[in-house]
Amino acid sequence: MIEEPKSLRIGPEVDRRPTAEQIAAFRGVPTGFVVDAMFGAGAMCATISPLGAGNARVAGPALTADNRPSDILATLGCLRYLKSGDVLIGAAQGWQGCAAAGDRVAGMAKNAGAAAFVTDGPMRDYDGILEVGLPCWCTGLNPGSPYGTGPGQIGTRVVVGGQTVETGDMIVADRDGVVVVPFAKIDDVAARLGAIRDMEMELDAEVRKGLVLPDAIAEVLDSDKTEVM
Structure with a gap:
């Protein structure tokens, strides 16, 4: 017989x-630059996109919530552990059958200091979310x-949009879209951003x-790497 799981587990x-200096290195940096600095890695799939027509840019550390499909207990539990500037990652295992959060969750997350919310599920209460003002x-x-019964995990590894977070x-x-920079690679990626920015600006000027x-x-085109058929 399977043992009854705990409703929540904390990692x-x-x-x-990351440090404040590490976070600051990514503020205002386009996601494309970050992906280029990771040699093409890190981008979540295109099904995860910004809600609304705003131009929000966010850079902050992840706090992960690992939810079962149709459940958000872990996301709600994260409200205790959020730090100012965090990006709350509400993993829903890609479940599309109900919302992974709504305006009340977004409002409470913002009240707790969250900078943004990212999920691989849909959301609800569009007008309310826009009023709350939390980028999603x-x-x-x-x-x-959704339900809020669990089981779920907080602060553990999740997979969202094809990326491990x-x-x-x-x-x-x-x-x-959304890009994930692994904790261990933050300094290396940040160090490459300047060179990426310079190359982009140079090419923009040429265009x-x-x-x-x-x-x-x-x-x-002019070499033997090209064959005219």
């Missing part, structure tokens, strides 16, 4: 966070209500001047 690293990334809208990982989100074909692509 040992629920308080792990989700898979869309569903008016169905652990508490303390850096989350960077904007109109383009504004009329660039049609980058030199690197022209070299491939």
Whole structure:
């Protein structure tokens, strides 16, 4: 017989966070730059997108809630553990049959200091969420209500949008989507952001001047790497 599980389990690293300096290195940085700095890694799938037409940009550490499909007890339990500037990650195992949060959860998360909410499920109470003002990334809208009975886990490893997320990982989100920077790679990725920004600005300037074909692509077209059939 399966043992009756605890309603909630709290992970040992629920308080792990990057330093203020590490967080500041990602503020205002486009998600595309962060992905480039990780050599193409880190982006959640495109089904997770910003709710509403705003232009919110968020960079902050993850606090993870691992929920069963149709349940949000872990998300609600995170309200005790949120620190100012956290991005609450409400994992729903991709369940689309009901909302993974609504305006009241968003409001309480904002009251607790959350900078944003990210989930791989839909949300509900669109107008209320906009009124609350907490930036949210989700898979869309569903008016169905979730349960709050568990079991669930707080501060443990989750998979959201094809990316593994652990508490303390850096989350960077904007109109383009959501990117996860693993805790152990924060300094390395931050160190590459300056070079990425310089390259992007240089290419932008060339495009504004009329660039049609980058030199690197022209070299491939004119070399034996290209075959005319």
